[in-house]
Amino acid sequence: MLVFAASDKGGTGRSVTSANLAYQRALTGDHVAYVDFDFGSPTAAAVFDVPSAMRGTEEQGLHSYLEGEVTEPAGIDIWRQTEHPVLRARQNQSGRLVLYPGDVGGGEFATGEDALERCIDLFLRLHGEFDLVVVDLSAGRSYAVDLVLAATAHPRMRNVPYRWLVFHRWTHQHVIAAAGLVHKENGIVRSGVDRGHDEETLQGNIRFVRAAVPDPESPLWSQVSHAQEAWMQACNKALRRLAADQRIGDSVVLGTVPLEPILQWREQLITEDDVLSTQIANKETLEALEEIARRLTDDSHWGRP
Amino acid sequence: MRPEDTAPRAVLDCGEVRTCLLPAGQALDSRAAAQLLRLRADERVLVSERPNVYGRSPDVLTGVDCPLPSSNGARVRAVGTVAARAALTEGRVLQTSAHFRVTATGPDHRRPWGHYLVRPAVVEPFGRLPRDAVAEGLLGGGRHGDLDVGLIAAGLQTRLLRHPLLDQRPPLRSRPTRLRWVAVPARDGDGPSLERFTLAEDELRTVRLRVPEGTASADVAALCDDLALHDWLLTTLVRILDGIRLGPGLPGPRRRPAAADDLPVVVGALRPAVDHLLHLWMPRARVPGHLAPLWDVLEDEPGFTRQWLALVQRVRDQLTLHAIPSARREVEPTP
Ligand SMILES: Nc1ncnc2c1ncn2[C@@H]1O[C@H](COP(=O)(O)OP(=O)(O)OP(=O)(O)O)[C@@H](O)[C@H]1O
Numbered sequence A: 001m002l003v004f005a006a007s008d009k010g011g012t013g014r015s016v017t018s019a020n021l022a023y024q025r026a027l028t029g030d031h032v033a034y035v036d037f038d039f040g041s042p043t044a045a046a047v048f049d050v051p052s053a054m055r056g057t058e059e060q061g062l063h064s065y066l067e068g069e070v071t072e073p074a075g076i077d078i079w080r081q082t083e084h085p086v087l088r089a090r091q092n093q094s095g096r097l098v099l100y101p102g103d104v105g106g107g108e109f110a111t112g113e114d115a116l117e118r119c120i121d122l123f124l125r126l127h128g129e130f131d132l133v134v135v136d137l138s139a140g141r142s143y144a145v146d147l148v149l150a151a152t153a154h155p156r157m158r159n160v161p162y163r164w165l166v167f168h169r170w171t172h173q174h175v176i177a178a179a180g181l182v183h184k185e186n187g188i189v190r191s192g193v194d195r196g197h198d199e200e201t202l203q204g205n206i207r208f209v210r211a212a213v214p215d216p217e218s219p220l221w222s223q224v225s226h227a228q229e230a231w232m233q234a235c236n237k238a239l240r241r242l243a244a245d246q247r248i249g250d251s252v253v254l255g256t257v258p259l260e261p262i263l264q265w266r267e268q269l270i271t272e273d274d275v276l277s278t279q280i281a282n283k284e285t286l287e288a289l290e291e292i293a294r295r296l297t298d299d300s301h302w303g304r305p
Numbered sequence B: 001m002r003p004e005d006t007a008p009r010a011v012l013d014c015g016e017v018r019t020c021l022l023p024a025g026q027a028l029d030s031r032a033a034a035q036l037l038r039l040r041a042d043e044r045v046l047v048s049e050r051p052n053v054y055g056r057s058p059d060v061l062t063g064v065d066c067p068l069p070s071s072n073g074a075r076v077r078a079v080g081t082v083a084a085r086a087a088l089t090e091g092r093v094l095q096t097s098a099h100f101r102v103t104a105t106g107p108d109h110r111r112p113w114g115h116y117l118v119r120p121a122v123v124e125p126f127g128r129l130p131r132d133a134v135a136e137g138l139l140g141g142g143r144h145g146d147l148d149v150g151l152i153a154a155g156l157q158t159r160l161l162r163h164p165l166l167d168q169r170p171p172l173r174s175r176p177t178r179l180r181w182v183a184v185p186a187r188d189g190d191g192p193s194l195e196r197f198t199l200a201e202d203e204l205r206t207v208r209l210r211v212p213e214g215t216a217s218a219d220v221a222a223l224c225d226d227l228a229l230h231d232w233l234l235t236t237l238v239r240i241l242d243g244i245r246l247g248p249g250l251p252g253p254r255r256r257p258a259a260a261d262d263l264p265v266v267v268g269a270l271r272p273a274v275d276h277l278l279h280l281w282m283p284r285a286r287v288p289g290h291l292a293p294l295w296d297v298l299e300d301e302p303g304f305t306r307q308w309l310a311l312v313q314r315v316r317d318q319l320t321l322h323a324i325p326s327a328r329r330e331v332e333p334t335p
């Protein structure tokens, strides 16, 4: 299955969360590919802790591949090449986890018929090799979004299941922006239909993930005053109403990732070690990531709500 | 006079084979296979049904004029043609391969293309060929711009994988492999020998052979196709068994909890191997008799068929075990 990670705004938590979802699925035994279509963003190398492995892939990344300069994009085997001590001790029975980076300094994509064909070749190849393929797209209505909409509408891809995750933060502006990315005139759904997608099917394949959401109940906020607490509760309620009005309400939310202090400091994977031994990360964060990872392939969370 | 008679002595054969599962829900029957492999309108596809169902495309030639890779940095320009073809075994495993033969010497200039076209799959160096350095360079992979047979094999693979006959529903997850090979002449009077078979990277194997003078390049290529096919089968089956959790219950802490009965998980993982892979093992099926002894080396060490049979036995045992109703399995002592 292909999973496209999109967001309207930058800095929503799309890359960090989707990388964590990929990691969680690999732990459960799936073979997982993480494909970085958000070119120019160095997040993936940091999250998976593979800075030196990335240096070997400068001219063989996804850019060069889509432009036809190399026949296969470079892949980085995370368990083997990471510098992260916990990840290196790859858990027994976990599946492969491979990062396909963009070219360093690559900028936007090559477009055109050839790039589309090569993009489809790549998706089909990865589909044959991996149980799950997570594709991180750049923020907003980018070429990358158009490219994958065109690819998934292509007859060669008719038997390859795909799903979309749209990430957004839990504020007024972010809710409206995320809804716009999907539902507005030049949003994902309309553009998809223009490229040959069936509207109902495409809509049924889109879910939202609320990232870095402060939970008023959490101990993080236990010191706040009554007035502050009441205000936060009211805000939360208003946001839920807004989201529902914008057609991105609870019925189309795949999950919510709580605000996680360590992710505010550092882009990283949340390991069981971080929660159980060093206790630097919150259990709720890990549980939320595990649950969203599970729901990616749980059909009861998908389809027309 | 036939062109070979005037050709200088051949000193090096080289090729690369790409092997992958055909991405189709059902194996292709002979007719569909012939359709897939019809790379040229003017030549027939070879289809044979004994000892297994096998189809092979006509050769397609690619003209090349570029440096040969070498291990010592020498850049020897070479001109000629590389032959590429595709083969499908039992409608299930797709192989594309490209190969060429290099002559010991060549003129210091490019001849008219007609000269090269009547010598398919022969490449002539400018001047003398530094054979050993080029053989090592070919196995190690060259620099950008050097002659790359792998690229030609990959291009053909991409072209075939785009064929509308394929529904892109592979019955099992698998990874493609590449096998790169060189063959240099055997010492006078010696038979063929396999000097090296290396698992270079995850997906890359390299093979170094010696073959008696006069051995046809296409015969060596056929041997290497056969080695690549069986290496792929073995690799794929090892990975399938590697990926499943055997034995009763006791899921690991982070494993996705299987359904109350874990039977479908193991059976689901092994069934496709039975349906699509186990019947494909047939070493030497397409190897010319005089090269068949090379297989014996691999049978002794590391013992390809021995390992295959052990894996097949494991698959069968597991399926038998899981065919027993789970109520009875539960009385087995758990470790
Ligand atoms: N649950 C969370 N709690 C707190 N901070 C988070 C959370 N998730 C992500 N972050 C942080 O938010 C920042 C932005 O995240 P990330 O880089 O994943 O966003 P993005 O949407 O991919 O941005 P861009 O569009 O720039 O690629 C990072 O510093 C990240 O560590």
Ligand SMILES: [Mg+2]
Pocket (backbone or CB within 6 Å): A014, A015, A016, A038, A041, A043
């Ligand atoms: Mg990002």
